[in-house]
Amino acid sequence: MLRHVTEAASQRLMIENGDIDVARDLSPDDLDTLSKAGKIKATAVPQAMLMYLDLNKKNPNLAKPEVWEAM
Numbered sequence: 461m462l463r464h465v466t467e468a469a470s471q472r473l474m475i476e477n478g479d480i481d482v483a484r485d486l487s488p489d490d491l492d493t494l495s496k497a498g499k500i501k502a503t504a505v506p507q508a509m510l511m512y513l514d515l516n517k518k519n520p521n522l523a524k525p526e527v528w529e530a531m
Contacts, residue, residue, distance in 0.1 A: 475500060 463480065465471050472490045476499055486494075492506040494500040513531065515522040 463482075465474065465480070468483075468487060468490065471480070472486060475482040475483050475486075475494060481489050489531065491500070491502050495502055514526065515531075517523045521527060
């Protein structure tokens with residue numbers, strides 16, 4: 461069963477209590493604390509990410525290809 465829990469603090473409490481087996485978006489401090497307590501085994505997994513930058517080409521300065529390359 462999957463359960464959507466948005467708050468990282470709630471995820472941490474649920475891991476500590478054994479209510480869930482997998483959590484995402486825990487802070488490094490939470491991971492460190494839970495690992496030292498023996499509550500979890502942390503595994504890092506690569507994540508795909510796409511970043512998009514759009515410029516207002518109506519602005520004469522931003523319409524220059526040289527500016528695009530510089531950014």
